[in-house]
Amino acid sequence: MKLYLKYLKIHVQSMMEHKASFFLTMAAQVMTTITAFLGISCLFLRFHSVQGFSYQEVLLGYSVILFSFSLAEMFARGFDAFGSILSNGQFDRILLRPRNDIFQVLATKVEFTRIGKLLQAFVMMLYVIFTSDISWTPCKAAIVVLMIFGGAALFSGLFLVYAALCFFTTQGLEFLNIFTDGGRELGKYPMGIYGKAVLRFFTFLVPLAMIQYYPLLYLTGRDSRTILGLCPLTGFVFLIPCHALWKFGVRHFVSTGS
Amino acid sequence: MIQVENVSKSFRVAKRNAGLKEAVKSLWYRKYEVVQALDRISFLIPEGEMVGYIGPNGAGKSSTIKILSGILTPEEGLVSINGRIPWKQRKEHVREIGVVFGQRTQLWWDVPVIDSFCLLKDIYAVPNIEFNNNLEELTALLHLEEILRTPARQLSLGQRMRCEIAASLLHSPKILFLDEPTIGLDAVSKLAVRDFILKLNEAKKTTVLLTTHDMQDIEALAKRIILIGKGRILLDGSLSELKEQFPNRESLDEMIASLYRRYQI
Structure with missing residues (x-):
């Protein structure tokens, strides 16, 4: 952990070297997500609920997903950009250092420009917390925190899968963005509204609904089972198969060198 | 001590003819050719020795270095470096x-060199005293004073x-x-x-193992050379012995070139 902070320091220093680029990227990031937010807001000017979910409830779901996704993008960026790390030989260098490989890939890239998105997700969340009809208890607040971190783990896991596949294809596979970017897009609304098939897919295969939809049902009082609040833990469980795939990829890399 | 015994490694290389049509075809059907990068190579380097590892491009030099440093696993053979198996x-x-x-490069591109050094200190968990001594010594010997603070x-x-x-x-x-x-590198830096x-x-x-195409490097540094070609070790011996074999050749470059020709590599 101490070593990670040292890496962070280097990243901050590197960033300072390119100030203009940093602020422009951050501004662009905020702009894109603000448009998404405006989209939802405009929709609610015409309609007052989406399948029974109120404006605030939808925003709560969206802010959680945006929060998790930005966290994952910020800290697990090394896996997201793993294709280039692999092709420019940086991964060889990683294997030459007496440290864990996953740790080093994580430390290779930290995307501070995502701070803009994080901030926005945070503001949205504050707005929801103060204006919604949900009666907040410490337990419910804890569930929201769990949702955020479970989601961050889930998205990081997806990035890890993406990186592991790079070992076999050397370049990234764009189709996997369906799950990451696609998941974030679908996450704008409670995942139950897209129909059974989509919900099943995002429950059992890529457990995004476990992060957002099911706990949301509990938080909004649609379902009283507290166990739903623990669903986001699946995000962490999801990391286990992802990690196994990664290990398999590393073994393949070490035996082929390409 | 570096011990290498009968190490082999092969790669699959995708092959196709030129042209767009061939490129499209290769999407479905791809021909692979197995290239034997290393073919039962063996050598022994005792502690403190400096060895020049030479051979034409694609001879297997980099693969050897990768195996010795644990980035690559060989298919067969034994490697033991100070009693350890690198990839295990x-x-x-x-x-x-x-x-x-x-x-x-292994330096962080945008920060002053000294920051990269400090991070390496933490990655390897080098004790303060050892790090400061090493840094001081390296700075003096490699003339780094003025460049340490440059990105x-x-x-x-x-x-x-x-x-x-x-x-x-x-x-x-x-x-x-x-x-x-x-x-x-320019002459001064070399x-x-x-x-x-x-x-x-x-x-x-x-112990230093050095690969290079610059024969002056070899002349200046290595008493012993190992010549590799097409994945095989063709020659392993002292530089002076080699020179005696070619009494009428003037430069080392010519000597090596005629060696390459002799072994048809």
């Missing part, structure tokens, strides 16, 4: 080696290479692998690098 005990092994790839991206190639070498020695490795350390490697080997008894 990776973390323990890499603590004791330093590797410089002449064509690649790596603004260094010239020669300056950068000196920093690369320093970076791979901060944790006082017992073995140093240098993969084309003088590539693209001499500085050679001079430093000699001093390092003399003072610390660091």
Whole structure:
């Protein structure tokens, strides 16, 4: 952990070297997500609920997903950009250092420009917390925190899968963005509204609904089972198969060198 | 001590003819050719020796270095470096080696070199006293005083290479692998690098394995050379013995060229 902070320091220093680029990227990031937010807001000017979910409830779901996704993008960026790390030989260098490989890939890239998105997700969340009809208890607040971190783990896991596949294809596979970017897009609304098939897919295969939809049902009082609040833990469980795939990829890399 | 016994490694290389049509065809059906990168190579390098590892492009030099440093697993054969198998005990092994790839950088591009060094100190968990001693010594020997505070991206190639070498020695490795350390350097930088490697080997008894295409590097540094071609070790012996075999050749380059021709590599 101490070593990670040292890496962070280097990243901050590197960033300072390119100030203009940093602020422009951050501004662009905020702009894109603000448009998404405006989209939802405009929709609610015409309609007052989406399948029974109120404006605030939808925003709560969206802010959680945006929060998790930005966290994952910020800290697990090394896996997201793993294709280039692999092709420019940086991964060889990683294997030459007496440290864990996953740790080093994580430390290779930290995307501070995502701070803009994080901030926005945070503001949205504050707005929801103060204006919604949900009666907040410490337990419910804890569930929201769990949702955020479970989601961050889930998205990081997806990035890890993406990186592991790079070992076999050397370049990234764009189709996997369906799950990451696609998941974030679908996450704008409670995942139950897209129909059974989509919900099943995002429950059992890529457990995004476990992060957002099911706990949301509990938080909004649609379902009283507290166990739903623990669903986001699946995000962490999801990391286990992802990690196994990664290990398999590393073994393949070490035996082929390409 | 580096012990290599009957190490083999092959790669599959995709092959296709030129042209768009062929490219499309290769999407479904791809021909692979197996290239034997290393074919039962064996050698032994005792502690403190400096060895020049030479051979034409694609002979298997880089694959050997990768195997010795634990990045690549061979299909067959035994490698033991100071009693460890590189690819099995990776973390323990890499603590004791330093590797410089002449064509690649290990410095963080946007920050002053000294910041990269400090991060390496933490990655290798080098104790303060040892780090400060090493840094002081390397700075003096490689003339780094003025460039330590410059971001790596603004260094010239020669300056950068000196920093690369320093970076791979901060944790006082017992073995140093240098993969084309003088590539693209001007005369002054080349001499500085050679001079430093000699001093390092003399003072610390660091084992050095050096690949290069620059025969002057070999002449200046290595008493022993290992010649590899098409994945096989063709020659392993002292430089002076080799020279005796070619009494009428003037330069080392010509000698090596005729060796390549003799072995048809």
